[in-house]
Amino acid sequence: MVKDKLIFFLAFISTIFLFLPFTWLLSVLLIKGAPVIFKGGLEFLTGIPPLPGDGLGGIGTVLEGSIFMAIIASLISIPISILTALYIVMYEGGLFAKILRFLVDSLVEFPTIIIGISVFIIFVQNLKLGLNGISGAIALSIIMIPYTTIQAIENLRQSKDEYLEVGYSLGLTDSNVIKLILSEGREGVITGILIGIAKIFGETAPLLFTTVTSFNIFLRTLTSPITGVPSLIFNFAFSPYNNWLDVAWGAALILALTVTILFTLARIFTRRKL
Amino acid sequence: MENYVFEIDHLNVWIENKHILKDICNLKIPKNTIFAIMGPSGSGKSTFLKLLNRLLELKKNVKIEGEIKFYGQDIFKIDPIRLRRRVGIVFQQPNPFYHMSIFDNVAYALKANGLIKNKADLINAVTEALIRANLYDEVKDRLNKPASVLSGGQQQRLVIARALALKPEVLLLDEPTSQIDVVGARKIEELLISLKEQITIILVSHTPQQAARISDYVALFYDGRLVEWGQSENIFTYPKNELTEKYVAGRI
Ligand SMILES: Nc1ncnc2c1ncn2[C@@H]1O[C@H](COP(=O)(O)OP(=O)(O)O)[C@@H](O)[C@H]1O
Ligand SMILES: [Mg+2]
Numbered sequence: 336m337v338k339d340k341l342i343f344f345l346a347f348i349s350t351i352f353l354f355l356p357f358t359w360l361l362s363v364l365l366i367k368g369a370p371v372i373f374k375g376g377l378e379f380l381t382g383i384p385p386l387p388g389d390g391l392g393g394i395g396t397v398l399e400g401s402i403f404m405a406i407i408a409s410l411i412s413i414p415i416s417i418l419t420a421l422y423i424v425m426y427e428g429g430l431f432a433k434i435l436r437f438l439v440d441s442l443v444e445f446p447t448i449i450i451g452i453s454v455f456i457i458f459v460q461n462l463k464l465g466l467n468g469i470s471g472a473i474a475l476s477i478i479m480i481p482y483t484t485i486q487a488i489e490n491l492r493q494s495k496d497e498y499l500e501v502g503y504s505l506g507l508t509d510s511n512v513i514k515l516i517l518s519e520g521r522e523g524v525i526t527g528i529l530i531g532i533a534k535i536f537g538e539t540a541p542l543l544f545t546t547v548t549s550f551n552i553f554l555r556t557l558t559s560p561i562t563g564v565p566s567l568i569f570n571f572a573f574s575p576y577n578n579w580l581d582v583a584w585g586a587a588l589i590l591a592l593t594v595t596i597l598f599t600l601a602r603i604f605t606r607r608k609l
Numbered sequence: 610m611e612n613y614v615f616e617i618d619h620l621n622v623w624i625e626n627k628h629i630l631k632d633i634c635n636l637k638i639p640k641n642t643i644f645a646i647m648g649p650s651g652s653g654k655s656t657f658l659k660l661l662n663r664l665l666e667l668k669k670n671v672k673i674e675g676e677i678k679f680y681g682q683d684i685f686k687i688d689p690i691r692l693r694r695r696v697g698i699v700f701q702q703p704n705p706f707y708h709m710s711i712f713d714n715v716a717y718a719l720k721a722n723g724l725i726k727n728k729a730d731l732i733n734a735v736t737e738a739l740i741r742a743n744l745y746d747e748v749k750d751r752l753n754k755p756a757s758v759l760s761g762g763q764q765q766r767l768v769i770a771r772a773l774a775l776k777p778e779v780l781l782l783d784e785p786t787s788q789i790d791v792v793g794a795r796k797i798e799e800l801l802i803s804l805k806e807q808i809t810i811i812l813v814s815h816t817p818q819q820a821a822r823i824s825d826y827v828a829l830f831y832d833g834r835l836v837e838w839g840q841s842e843n844i845f846t847y848p849k850n851e852l853t854e855k856y857v858a859g860r861i
Contacts, residue, residue, distance in 0.1 A: 428669070497704055500664055505718035506694035506775060515721075519708055 361591075368588025371581045379585055384550045384567060387576040394567060394586045396553055400468065401563040403554060404542075405532050407472035412479040413528055419480070420487035420524075421513065424495050436488075442481040450477050451541030459545060466547045468554070468561040474541035479531035486530055490523020490605070491516060526604045533597035537590055539565040564590050613637045613680075614779055614809045615661060620675035622656060624668065629656050631833040633675070638826070643801055643810045645824035645841070647817055649861060652830040654813045658781050661811065662696040663689040694722070697772030698781040702788055703764035705756035705771070712752040715739060715770050724775075734774055741807075742770035743800045762793020766800065779809045787815040798823050817857045821845050829853050831861075 372379050375391045382393020419435060426432040454474040458464045464473075494516045502512035517524070542563055549560035550567055564586050571583035615638040622630035630653045638644050646654050659665040660677065663684065677684045684692060705714050715735045719725045725734055735752075739745040744766040751758065756767060765785055772780060782801070786794035801810050802823055814820040820827050821841065828838035829852065837850045848854040855861045 498706070500659075500667065500698075500700070501704055503667060503689075504662060504664055504693055504698045505722075505771070506690050507718065507721055508690060511721045515706075515717075519706060521708070 364584070364588050364591055367584040368591075371585030372588060375585060380589070383553075384571070384582060385578055387574070388578060391578060391581060391585075394564060394582065394589065396549075396551055397562050397564045397567040397586070398589070399553055400561040401536060401565075403561065404468050404472045404475055404563060405536060407469060408475035408479055408535055409528065409532060411472065411476035412483055412531060415476075416480050416483035416487055416527065416531070417517070417524060420484045420491050420527075421517065423484075423488055424491045424516075425513070427492070439481045439484050439488075442477070443485065446540075447474075447478055447538055448540040448543075450474055451544035454541065455544035465558055466545060466560075467558040468546065469557060470545040471542050471561060471563075474545045475535040475538060478538060478541065479535050482534050483524075483527035483531035486527030486601075487520075487524045490526070491520040494520030494523070522604045526601045529597050529601040529604065533594045533601070536563075536594055536597070537565055539563070539569055542566060612640055613678075614640050615811075616676075616678040616681075618676045620660075620677065621673070622653075622660065622665070623672040624656070625670045629653050629833050630660075633657070633835045636828065636835055636838055638809065638811060640809050641805055641807075642825040643805050643812055643823055645812050645814045645820035645827045646830060647814050647820050647827060647856065648830035648836075649856070651832075653833040654830050655783050657830065658698065658783050658811065658813055661779075661781060662693045662698055664693070664698065694775050695777055696779040696781060697775060697777035699765070699768050699772055699783070699785050701784040703761055703768055705759075705764050705767050707755065707757050709756060710753045711748050711756055711759070711767060714756050714767055715774050718771065718775055722775075738770040738774040741773050741804065742766045743796060743803070744770055760793065762789045762796060765789055765793070765797060769797075769800065773804075777808060779811065780804065781811045783813045784815040785812070786819070794819075817845075817859070821857075829856055831856070 371391065375382070375393060379391065379393045380398060381395040382391075383396055384394060385392035419439065423432045423436050423439070451474050454470060454477065458473055459466055459470050464470045498515055498519050499512060502515045507515065542565075546562065547560040548562045548566060548570070550562055550570070552560070554561060568583050568586050568590065571579040571586070574580065574583075615636075617636040617638075618634055620630055620633040620636075621628070646657065648654055656665060660673065661679075661684070665671055665673070666689070673685075679687065679692065679696070706717060709717060712735055715738050716731055719731060719734055725731045736745065739748065744763060747763060748754075748759070748767075756764060759767060765788075769780070769782075769785075786797050789797070798819065801812065804810060805825075812820075812824065814824070824841045826838065827841045827844050829836040829844075829850075831852050836852045837844065837848070844853060845857060848857060852861070
């Protein structure tokens with residue numbers, strides 16, 4: 336009994352310690368960011384970041400940059416992640432599947448700044464891809480792939496346990512059995528994609544090495560200078576200009592909301608059958 | 610020979626070097642009957658069932674020796690995909706495709722296997738399978754609803770309909786009623802009795818009572834061995850083997 340109470344007490348204390356910084360963070364973001372967004376209205380999402388002292392403007396350019404890179408990164412990551420997860424699940428126990436699984440697990444733990452440097456050396460310098468959204472997206476996709484893959488593995492494994500024998504018992508061919516497993520495990524794949532996008536949406540470090548910062552022009556070509564929301568926050572938050580500080584708070588709240596929504600959607604998808 | 614669907618002789622199976630089925634000899638499954646297999650858990654019933662449509666071979670490290678004939682033909686010489694379309698299986702846990710509608714659950718294998726391409730034929734085939742599985746009346750107004758709206762017993766009959774859609778000659782069932790309420794289980798038992806006019810049913814049964822109620826033939830497995838088999842009346846009234854007597858009396 337005494338032990339139970341002690342454990343309960345400790346759990347209670349640690350919950351509070353976890354809860355406090357979280358609510359504090361959220362409150363500050365809301366208090367500082369929400370008025371900015373309300374004041375700016377829709378233009379805050381579509382406008383161009385202001386010059387120092389020149390009103391509020393918007394974060395349209397960097398939001399476009401973030402979305403552009405997220406889309407390209409997803410286009411690269413999604414097929415690779417699905418194929419990797421499928422291979423690991425279907426050949427579980429095999430040597431190559433074990434190696435792949437090890438690589439994926441290691442990649443999750445990898446410092447993102449090192450991924451940025453590696454992409455810089457390989458793609459930007461050696462392959463002469465240049466500093467742009469494509470290089471940025473490649474770095475982001477390397478960050479995204481392990482998250483998406485790991486989540487997909489969990490659900491595809493479950494789907495395989497449930498439907499591999501059923502599929503074969505219905506006289507399906509190998510490729511149709513795989514299609515069936517993918518189809519019945521699809522919310523795991525979607526969850527993985529959402530978690531992956533949420534993960535890369537707030538990344539700054541790898542973009543430092545792969546993109547050229549430009550806050551106030553919209554994209555003209557695929558290789559135009561590009562910046563994401565986090566870089567704008569980083570640059571504006573440390574400026575001495577009040578209007579830039581406001582923009583940074585508003586952008587931070589938008590970023591937090593986007594990531595929270597993506598994670599919430601991901602949670603919903605894991606539970607629900609589509 | 611024509612009267613037996615399966616003939617099994619000198620059969621041995623090892624999984625991961627463990628001897629699972631031990632010298633099963635002279636076991637014959639007569640056509641158009643309900644053949645029940647009973648035995649304590651771990652005695653190799655599921656392993657045996659999965660041999661018959663070559664699902665067991667999907668596992669790693671499986672070694673099979675001996676003879677299994679399907680209508681006189683060595684099953685290991687039949688293309689497994691073709692064999693599986695002729696020998697369907699239903700598992701213990703109802704496992705419909707939860708992402709698909711009731712209709713699509715039944716239509717799936719026909720479409721994926723390219724057996725039926727025409728929409729009207731597909732509707733006919735699905736309807737027929739649902740009728741044969743005694744489920745049609747309960748679902749005819751909601752064929753487009755997801756399979757998850759059905760009760761456990763209905764899901765199991767949906768799974769049976771899914772297997773019947775391929776018009777198999779044999780249906781294997783592995784403890785199909787053990788996860789289902791009594792009423793649902795009764796419906797499935799009645800369904801199996803009605804099906805045996807057209808197909809042969811091999812049923813792993815989780816209780817000797819069920820085997821006694823509905824089977825024409827019965828076999829007892831114990832520790833990977835076939836203890837005895839024969840017509841159910843004989844086995845249940847005059848068991849030859851002491852193990853059978855004990856099992857039927859519920860003492861093992
Ligand atoms: N993949 C496997 N690896 C090792 N042993 C297995 C495997 N599958 C089944 N077995 C063993 O085979 C024996 C028979 O199992 P099973 O056919 O499932 O019995 P039953 O259906 O009669 O309960 C059990 O002892 C089980 O532990
Ligand atoms: Mg079993």
